[in-house]
Amino acid sequence: MYKEIDLDRIDTTGLPPENDPERQYFFLAKCREQVHGLEQKRGRKLRACVVNMGCQMNARDSEKLAGILEAIGYELTEDEASDFLIFNTCTVRDNANQKVYGRLGEANGYKRRNPGMMIALCGCMMQEEAVIQRLRKSYSFVDLIFGTHNLYKFAELLYAAYEADGMIIDIWKDTDKIVEDLPVQRKYPFKSGVNIMFGCNNFCSYCIVPYVRGRERSRRPEDILKEIRNLVADGVVEVMLLGQNVNSYGRNLDEPITFARLLQEVEKIEGLLRIRFMTSHPKDLSEELIEVMKRSSKICRHLHLPLQSGSTRILEQMNRRYTREQYEELALRIRREIPDIAITTDIIVGFPGETPEDLEETMDVVRRVKFDNAFTFIYSKRTGTPAAAMENQVPPEQVRQGFDRLLRLVQETARDQVSKHQGSVMSALMEEVNGNDPKLITGRLSNNTIVHVPGDASMIGKILPVSLDECHGFYYMGHIAE
Ligand code: SAH
Ligand code: SF4
Ligand code: F3S
Numbered sequence: 001m002y003k004e005i006d007l008d009r010i011d012t013t014g015l016p017p018e019n020d021p022e023r024q025y026f027f028l029a030k031c032r033e034q035v036h037g038l039e040q041k042r043g044r045k046l047r048a049c050v051v052n053m054g055c056q057m058n059a060r061d062s063e064k065l066a067g068i069l070e071a072i073g074y075e076l077t078e079d080e081a082s083d084f085l086i087f088n089t090c091t092v093r094d095n096a097n098q099k100v101y102g103r104l105g106e107a108n109g110y111k112r113r114n115p116g117m118m119i120a121l122c123g124c125m126m127q128e129e130a131v132i133q134r135l136r137k138s139y140s141f142v143d144l145i146f147g148t149h150n151l152y153k154f155a156e157l158l159y160a161a162y163e164a165d166g167m168i169i170d171i172w173k174d175t176d177k178i179v180e181d182l183p184v185q186r187k188y189p190f191k192s193g194v195n196i197m198f199g200c201n202n203f204c205s206y207c208i209v210p211y212v213r214g215r216e217r218s219r220r221p222e223d224i225l226k227e228i229r230n231l232v233a234d235g236v237v238e239v240m241l242l243g244q245n246v247n248s249y250g251r252n253l254d255e256p257i258t259f260a261r262l263l264q265e266v267e268k269i270e271g272l273l274r275i276r277f278m279t280s281h282p283k284d285l286s287e288e289l290i291e292v293m294k295r296s297s298k299i300c301r302h303l304h305l306p307l308q309s310g311s312t313r314i315l316e317q318m319n320r321r322y323t324r325e326q327y328e329e330l331a332l333r334i335r336r337e338i339p340d341i342a343i344t345t346d347i348i349v350g351f352p353g354e355t356p357e358d359l360e361e362t363m364d365v366v367r368r369v370k371f372d373n374a375f376t377f378i379y380s381k382r383t384g385t386p387a388a389a390m391e392n393q394v395p396p397e398q399v400r401q402g403f404d405r406l407l408r409l410v411q412e413t414a415r416d417q418v419s420k421h422q423g424s425v426m427s428a429l430m431e432e433v434n435g436n437d438p439k440l441i442t443g444r445l446s447n448n449t450i451v452h453v454p455g456d457a458s459m460i461g462k463i464l465p466v467s468l469d470e471c472h473g474f475y476y477m478g479h480i481a482e
Contacts, residue, residue: 054090067183247284310362350399
């Protein structure tokens with residue numbers, strides 16, 4: 001386990017070890033010497049800032065980056081005008097992508113004022129060749145660029161960047177390697193994401209993730225369980241198991257195991273109180289999983305089940321491999337079997353060839369399934385995906401109108417669903433001081449609904465009974481029930 005590694009005892013004078021993670025421990029020690037030298041030169045501690053721009057998986061990766069930066073001696077800060085700034089990027093939609101260039105421009109301003117500053121980029125967007133070309137050409141002030149497959153090598157790459165003059169770029173096309181036991185700095189002491197698999201094999205026709213995250217690879221169950229036990233020993237009460245399609249977990253292992261079986265093993269871990277997971281592809285959601293969820297006292301009453309579209313014709317074009325009827329049947333069965341569950345979803349509006357009738361079908365599914373929350377996205381054309389080459393792209397005005405109609409409906413159904421619990425008392429994990437009002441603490445119910453209650457920071461990390469007084473759409477105002 002990384003915690004038992006003493007960087008001071010690593011001999012940094014010789015050659016680096018061949019194997020990971022030992023090789024990375026060697027570079028951690030080397031980087032620490034560098035940071036120490038810089039501290040002495042500048043007469044102060046160095047500060048590093050990790051900016052996460054993507055999904056939960058990226059957020060977890062950012063915690064790994066932060067863990068390494070902290071291990072080598074940086075103080076972590078949220079101030080981008082720091083000594084080391086790294087953007088962990090997302091490219092799932094073009095707007096995520098555009099933001100990066102703007103933020104880089106600002107970062108260059110900070111660097112002019114602090115010439116010793118280093119700027120790094122990593123994450124999904126770096127896996128795109130056109131992006132790298134643009135960065136190479138117009139953003140020469142960037143010191144280090146790497147991708148999603150070699151994040152475990154961050155210490156080694158950072159060391160190379162300290163030594164180099166110009167930009168260091170290291171992007172791999174794919175990998176089958178999973179390196180365990182590297183440092184991690186969690187954002188929350190009491191909850192944590194846990195990767196159970198990497199990559200995706202589904203190739204939904206609009207989606208860039210399989211191209212930038214590579215093929216699906218599952219971690220071994222014993223490694224996952226060991227990580228969770230260590231997290232629990234370190235104060236974690238809730239884990240979120242992460243994968244692009246958790247329902248296909250374990251299929252490619254030497255000793256195959258189902259996701260439902262893995263959940264049962266996780267459930268046995270003493271001291272762990274809540275289990276969440278993300279994301280479930282409807283085509284692979286098994287009867288066994290529903291059974292396990294139903295019987296479990298730790299698995300949260302929340303299922304994120306992306307619909308994408310309610311039109312079977314569009315679903316086929318999207319390569320989702322289920323029909324509208326199959327989705328509805330599945331969602332309604334889950335509601336019957338686990339009545340207190342919240343079902344949330346993702347929907348894309350404006351996929352090539354989508355007609356107002358197709359959208360009407362999507363709205364019908366929303367009315368029937370009554371999602372507790374839905375993330376609606378305007379289709380974004382991603383270069384290299386099959387959908388980008390489709391000719392019948394929908395005019396932006398039509399998309400915008402459809403999007404607005406869908407959003408209104410989704411908000412109505414979500415409000416109806418969420419408000420059902422008004423007046424009742426439910427358990428909430430108290431997560432943080434409310435950003436707008438420091439007298440309020442924000443908690444999360446098992447079904448993922450947010451509740452704000454009067455309180456103080458001493459409540460954070462505890463699961464407390466909360467009275468749900470007033471529903472405000474997606475969240476509640478409440479108070480701690482005695
Ligand atoms: N693996 C998850 C989703 C990962 S991406 C799953 O299959 O459910 C998160 C969401 O982004 C997707 O569910 C989809 O709704 C949305 N998305 C992905 N590609 C998109 C694109 N090209 N345009 C708009 N939304 C997209
Ligand atoms: Fe993208 Fe589909 Fe894979 Fe989800 S399952 S990451 S939407 S390709
Ligand atoms: Fe974005 Fe990569 Fe996640 S593209 S959604 S950060 S897997």
